[in-house]
Amino acid sequence: MKRISLLMPAAALLLSGCTPRIEIAAPKEPITINMNVKIEHEIHIKVDKDVEALLKNQSDLF
Template identity: 95%
Template structure:
């Protein structure tokens, strides 16, 4: 008899707890998502050359 009352109490308690589950809602935003892509890229290239190569580049500027 006591075992049956325990089972009944657990069943009633589980029914009450099952009714307390929070509601979760997922919805799409009303406005579109915008991503600002204003990116500025700067770079510098430093080349170190021998004096002979530097003189060659100065004398023959039409190489490149």
């Protein structure tokens, strides 16, 4: 019994030294974000035949 009563405080002391430590630090270099993005798109327009004929006949509309 005496042994157990002596080992308990010693075990508590040893286990208290094993607590995890969390550290948050800012980076020494600035964070860079590369925003070079190439965007390509195509626009397809479907036109009625009447409107298409009008655009062919009167090309000065636009």
